[in-house]
Every structure is written in C-alpha cells, then in structure tokens.
Amino acid sequence: MEYQSSGMLSIDQLLHLFNRFSFLTSHPDVKKRIADAVNDKQEAVAVTTAIQEEIFLEMGVDPRFGLACLGKVNMAYENNQDLMIRFYEFVANEEMACEEAELGPDKFAEKTEMQKKLQEQQLEMLKHMRNFHVDDQSAILEKLRQQMEEANFDSEASFLSVEQIQDLVRRRVSPVFKPS
Numbered sequence: 001m002e003y004q005s006s007g008m009l010s011i012d013q014l015l016h017l018f019n020r021f022s023f024l025t026s027h028p029d030v031k032k033r034i035a036d037a038v039n040d041k042q043e044a045v046a047v048t049t050a051i052q053e054e055i056f057l058e059m060g061v062d063p064r065f066g067l068a069c070l071g072k073v074n075m076a077y078e079n080n081q082d083l084m085i086r087f088y089e090f091v092a093n094e095e096m097a098c099e100e101a102e103l104g105p106d107k108f109a110e111k112t113e114m115q116k117k118l119q120e121q122q123l124e125m126l127k128h129m130r131n132f133h134v135d136d137q138s139a140i141l142e143k144l145r146q147q148m149e150e151a152n153f154d155s156e157a158s159f160l161s162v163e164q165i166q167d168l169v170r171r172r173v174s175p176v177f178k179p180s
Contacts, residue, residue: 012075
C-alpha cells in the first residue's frame with residue numbers, strides 16, 4: 001500500500017485524526033499503555049506520538065508526513081476558526097493524556113478538580129465584573145494582572161474575590177483623603 005506523503009492533510013483527515021485520538025486515549029487500555037511507558041521511564045509524549053502514527057497508518061498517511069503536517073496546521077488553516085479550535089482541543093487532549101499518565105489517576109483527578117474550582121471562581125469573578133462600569137472593569141483587570149505577575153503567574157492568583165473587587169471599586173470611587 002502506498003501512503004500519502006505530499007501536500008497537506010485535508011480538514012476531513014485532520015478531524016478524523018482528532019476524533020480517533022480522543023476516542024483511543026479515553027480507553028483504559030490505552031491509558032494503561034501510556035502509564036506503563038511512564039513507569040518504564042519513557043516519555044508519555046513518545047507513546048501519544050506512536051498512537052498518532054498508528055492512526056496515520058490506518059488512514060493511509062505516511063506517519064512522518066502526518067506528524068509534519070500537524071506542525072503546519074496553524075499556517076495552513078489559520079483562517080478556519082472551527083478547525084483551529086478542534087486542533088487546540090486535540091493538543092489539550094494529548095497534554096491531558098500525558099499528564100494523567102505522569103501523575104497517576106488520583107493526583108490527576110485531584111488536579112482536574114482544583115482546575116475546575118478555579119475556573120468556577122474565575123467565571124464568578126467575570127459575572128460579578130459585568131455589574132461595573134468599563135473603567136472599573138479595566139481597573140479590576142489591571143489589579144488582576146499585577147496580582148498574577150507578583151505571584152509569578154501561579155493559577156491561584158488568577159481571580160479576585162467579590163470582596164476584593166468591591167473594595168477596589170470602592171477605593172476608585174472614593175479616594176482616600178491625602179492632605180497636601
């Protein structure tokens with residue numbers, strides 16, 4: 001059988017790869033395969049890359065060519081927003097499969113739960129911010145940027161509490177009296 005080794009992968013081919021990879025990496029036996037590799041001191045990404053190569057072979061695509069095409073998706077399809085979203089989901093799926101293998105199921109579940117709580121806190125902050133004037137929203141975001149910089153971009157610093165927001169807005173509205 002002759003494998004595709006020129007041109008660029010089509011949108012349909014890429015979507016097939018993304019879907020198949022997501023399907024395979026959600027299966028316990030594939031998760032175990034990646035975790036076993038990590039336990040044998042191999043890189044998890046080497047296994048996820050091998051899985052991608054296997055999918056390319058199933059598709060009739062030369063694996064080296066297919067992997068090279070993945071490196072060009074950003075340039076070839078930069079104007080296709082739907083495909084780019086799916087591509088970044090694919091990249092995130094690969095990262096999560098590797099992370100789960102490296103952390104183990106319990107620590108991975110714990111980390112996922114922490115991230116979910118953090119995202120909920122960020123969403124609540126954004127909902128609360130909608131109640132304020134655009135200038136106040138800008139001040140809130142600037143305060144958040146400063147807080148994240150000071151915390152070296154630790155994810156725990158990526159939101160402000162309702163109280164912090166209200167305090168910040170209150171201080172903007174009524175500045176502290178400063179005698180000259």
